[in-house]
Amino acid sequence: MPVSDMDTVDKWIVDRRIIGYDPLVQPALLKHEIPLSRSSQATVARGRWEAAQVIQGLDDRLLVIVGPCSIHNPESAMEYARKLKARLHQWDNLLIIMRTYFEKPRTTVGWKGLINDPNIDGTYQINKGIRIARQLLADISALGVPVGSELLDTISPQYIGDCISWGAIGARTTESQLHRELASGVSFPIGFKNGTDGSMTIAVDAMKSASHPHAFMGVTEQGLAAIVRTKGNQDVHIILRGSNTGPNYEEQYVKKAGASVAKARPGFHPSIMVDCSHGNSSKDYRRQPIVTDSICEQLRAGDMNIIGSMIESNLNAGKQDVPPEGPKGLKYGVSITDGCVDWETTVTMLDKLNEAVAARRKLHTSQN
16 A cells, blocks of 8 residues: 555544444433333333243243334334233233334344334434334333343443343344343343354353353443443343254253253253244244244143243234335335234234143142
8 A cells, every 4th residue: 555645544544434423312311301101110120020030930921022023113013012902911821021123133234123224214313213212112111011122232222221121132142242241231131042053052151141240331321431330130041043954942952952051050040932933933924823832832741941932923914125115115014024923813822822821830730
């Protein structure tokens, strides 16, 4: 590289590939602008405590994370939440937390979620997206429905973390030290997915890591760079989501996962959540009920290590691409990321899980 003057040197030193910086609202200001009501806070706190009880093996209900693969339309998300709320009383053997995912990890490129690109047009209006996300979480919690979300970075939890009752670290980020550190400090239970290659070891290692104290760089509620020091999070569990080579929801995999977790964390309940989608459904949403049936069979047989299930569900079935005319051409209540089962199928799946948990409880009661 020929360098003849300092101006040329500067071009090679600073922000060589940065287009620009836009101001981001401070977390404290957004929380002041969109506060959680006392009833919403009660919903969040109750969801966290009850989820922790299930994960610790102290509550024999099944923790079910159910909802859209990702949220792109707050209106349809609220309709889904109201439908869920109206039926919660029917599933007293389940602890239901609505899946509210706003950020999507991509294998290569693609829409990264409502927070990153709320207009779904590549304009990346993140300040708008984070406001929409927080308002939606506040509204859903106000209904009495706790929410869960995936954590993709160390900044967004400062904006919405106080709204969340359960969180996930995805298959692509479970091995990341940064995400393990983040999980060690959040105020809610966390599930770690096995790797996309099927490795359970990285998820078990992540659980061990997150349960210990850490110090890492992050931001405060005032938006200032800071050293974050954490206590460690004991409310962690593994999520079996299948892999690129096949599913891992069957009994043999569940038992293997349980043994691995028990060995790595002696003294703690070997808690396993089974994802009905992703690799376990071979990326075919229509196969999610098959996974649910297998979970129910294992529950009826008395498996106590299965503490949860994940279902990708929406008002309507399937998925859709964003049409040339943009978001206005999208079908209402249909996913724009992974395919989802429709509401009617969701109800059937939850009914089966509810009955299976009751059967498991009856079996253990009779044995004792």
